[in-house]
Amino acid sequence: MPAPRIAVVGSGPSGAYAAQLLTEESESAVEVDVFDRLPTPFGLVRYGVAPDHPRVKSITTSFAEVFEETPGLRFLGNVQIGRDLRIEELRAHYDAIVFAHGAPLDRSLGIPGEHLHGVDAVRDFVSWYQGHPDQSVDAFALAGANRAVVIGLGNVALDAARMLVRETDDLRRTDIPEHIVEAFAASTIDEVVVIGRRGPAFAKFTNKEFIELLEVESADVVIDPADLELDAEQQAHIDADPAARRLFATFRKAAERGRLGRPKTIRFVFDRTPLEFIGDASLTGIRLAKTSDPSATEVLDADLALRSVGYLGKPIDGLPFDKRTGTVPHRDSRVLDGDAVVERVYVTGWIKRGPNGVVGTNRKCALETVTSVLEDIAVVGDRSNASGADVIDALLAERGVEVIDWSAWRAIEAAEIAGGEAVGRERIKLHSRDEMLRAARVLADA
Ligand SMILES: Cc1cc2nc3c(=O)[nH]c(=O)nc-3n(C[C@H](O)[C@H](O)[C@H](O)COP(=O)(O)OP(=O)(O)OC[C@H]3O[C@@H](n4cnc5c(N)ncnc54)[C@H](O)[C@@H]3O)c2cc1C
Structure with missing residues (x-):
């Protein structure tokens, strides 16, 4: 019997x-596309995990080995499902489809002024400094700005704050595009204020990320000791949660350490709810209220505000979607349309469980999904779509889709490494899709 074919x-x-x-x-x-x-x-891992976290990014080496060494496994890059291929076409040519398309949108705050120039989603900022092809090269200009505000107390908020104060030399040790390094080098931002709606006991970032922030030599981390006087709710939380307790102990050390005379500042402000972004066309300030006492309001001047309050899934035509949670509804990873299971269609990762967890969390999540897929395939084992690969390849060729297979991706990588070596850096990411496709074509033409 021919091997079952699965699309991921x-x-x-x-x-x-x-x-x-x-x-x-x-x-x-099995054959997997x-x-x-x-x-x-x-x-x-390429476009989110911070460029100064090379150890986390190195998981790509083991993913690459899998793509290179597993018979029957293909990579088809530059193919958007829902646009280049419809879900019905996948259903016709694969025995199972696993949706693992992440959560590419962001939650907004829903307050006035969010449209102002200078108010952005942290997602866009991260994509920009990572050189994501959907972000224009000049999406952010940091020259002329003095204060940036990051709203949110998660790891992504800390990544953004850290990147905003990093020295240019540190950035050149990463793979971010040179024009992005130059934009950071031109930055005049000398203070980043990280704002949390709740008190410090409820901060969501990890102790590890916070310690890393304390080690950045270009910036003082400022915490007001008065913010560390806990009310009963916060005290109960840290009593019950060892991770919150560890982080809180590090907050205390940071507050005691105070300023060390470093050129830039990262200041934490807790217990504040953003009410309004202020400015005519561009942001000039943020009106905040004390969360614990809404009558106490203040305006904080700011030139850039990044909201970091969560990523959100995006619907794909023909796939059920729960707008409320921003995820695809499922039972045991089998996609649900109402109460009914959509046969042979599965979901995994952020689009299944929402934007939470570290890279490794997705392995456990994928194992649950794969267990359901393989159980179902065992039951309907005679329904293999053996001719699928050729049909799919022909459909894509007919539609003029320039598919990037694994060796074409390797050609893009080689161009990135060569581009880095030419200027004494290990590697420099290509930013635009065109540059990537050109690099891939070099291989096809060779
Ligand atoms: C800014 C940031 C920093 C992070 N830092 C860390 C860290 O330091 N350490 C850590 O362990 N974790 C970190 N994480 C978390 C980690 O990145 C996630 O857990 C993980 O990437 C989620 O995996 P996923 O496969 O579900 O989604 P994604 O990684 O988003 O992958 C989804 C993929 O689907 C593709 N896609 C989307 N739509 C379509 C479509 N229609 N057709 C075809 N393809 C499609 C996308 O291009 C993308 O490649 C970070 C996350 C963010 C946002």
């Missing part, structure tokens, strides 16, 4: 783990 939509951690586990856990051979709308694999 998305090559971020959840898609990559799902592809790996499908091939490892299946008792018989992994699609990504970008010409590059690895999703947020």
Whole structure:
């Protein structure tokens, strides 16, 4: 009997783990096609995980080994499901489809002034400094600005704050595009204020990320000791939660350490709710209220405000979607339309459980999904779509889609490494889709 064919939509951690586990856990051979709308694999490991976190990013080495060494596993980059191929076409040519397309939108605050120039989603800022092809090269100008505000107390908020104060030399040790390094070098921002709606006991970032912030030599971290006097609710929380307790102990050390005379400042302001962004066309300030006493309001001057209050899934035509949670509804990873299971369609990663967890969390999530896929395939084992690969390839060719396969991706990588070596850097990411496709074509033309 021909091997069952499975499509995985998305090559971020959840898609990559799902592809790996499908091939490892299946008792018989399976064919897996992994699609990504970008010409590059690895999703947020390439475009989210901070460039100064190389150890986390190195997971791509083991994902790459899987793509290179697993028979029957293909990467089809630069193919957007829902646009280049419809879900019905996947259903016709694959035995199962696993959606692993992440959460690419962001939550807004829903307050006046959010449209002002200078008020942005942290997601856009991260995508910009990571050189994401959907973000224009000049999306952010940091020259002329003095104070940036980051709203939110998660790890992503800390990534953004840290990047805003990093020295240019540190940035050149990463793979971010040179024009982005130059934009940071031109930055005049000398204070970043991180604002949390709740008190410090409820901060969501990890102690590890906060310690890393304290170690950035270009910036003092300022915490007002008065903010560390806990009310009963915060005290109960840290009594019950060891991670919150550890972080709180580090807050105390930071407050005691005070300023060290470093050129820039990262200041934490807790217990504040943003009410309004102020400015004519561009942001000039933010009106805040004390969360614990809404009658106490103040205006904080600011030139840039990044809201970091969560990523959100995006619907794909033909796939059920829960607008409230921003995820695809499922039972045991089997996609649900109302109460009914959509046969042979599964979900994993951020689009299944929402934007939470570290890279490794997606492995456990993918294993649950793969277990359901393989159970169902065992039951309907005679429904293989053996001719699928050729049909899919022909459809994409007919539609003029320039598919980036694994070797074309390797050509993009080689161009990035060569571009870095030419200027004494290890690697420099290509920013535009055109640059990537040109690099891939060099291989095709060779
Ligand atoms: C800014 C940021 C920093 C982070 N830092 C860390 C960290 O330091 N350490 C850590 O462990 N975790 C970190 N994380 C979390 C980690 O990145 C996520 O857990 C993980 O990437 C989620 O994986 P995913 O596969 O579900 O989604 P994603 O990684 O988003 O992958 C989804 C993929 O699907 C593709 N796609 C989307 N739509 C389509 C479509 N229609 N057709 C085809 N392809 C499509 C996308 O292009 C993308 O490649 C960070 C996250 C963010 C946002």
